[in-house]
């Protein structure tokens with residue numbers, strides 16, 4: 001089977017690094033720092049949307065957007081030290097690879113920081129493709145980047161694993177079966193997010209894939 005994963009809030013808890021990076025930018029401008037929950041709520045639609053939501057939350061003017069995004073992007077690749085895989089992720093990925101599944105990533109995080117954090121955690125080599133928010137002409141919830149990720153994995157049934165409303169919509173629009181990790185950065189109740197199956201701990205994932 002071809003299995004594609006979302007990244008932030010699905011395989012990795014990256015919000016502490018994203019928050020620290022954002023708070024450096026805000027501190028330079030005399031603004032109050034982001035709380036962790038606020039940070040979670042801004043993640044999922046890519047770097048430009050994150051910076052826009054951060055800017056609006058601190059009432060910074062629109063004319064600052066380009067400079068904020070440039071500074072954010074410049075620091076993004078090295079913002080890896082506080083990021084951890086969720087419990088059970090490493091073992092689940094290893095089990096899925098050992099069972100012969102082809103694994104890929106489709107994230108709205110730009111490709112370079114996505115690859116950098118995966119490499120930092122020793123996980124990059126496990127993925128045959130990494131499609132980022134800037135890898136295709138469009139980003140999720142447009143289905144094109146998800147199709148691109150599956151195309152890179154060859155043939156076979158498809159499964160997408162993600163944590164958010166954006167991921168569920170992307171899978172639905174792509175016509176692909178979706179598994180929801182409930183422990184990430186979703187904003188809505190699990191019941192309000194379309195999914196084939198949901199799981200709260202990664203040790204359940206190989207069994208769910210086997211049952212798909």
Ligand SMILES: O=C(O)COP(=O)(O)O
Nearest residue numbers: 008044045046107108109
């Ligand atoms: O919003 C982002 O930059 C990334 O989020 P995702 O990995 O959940 O797609």
Ligand SMILES: [Mg+2]
Nearest residue numbers: 006008009163
């Ligand atoms: Mg996510």
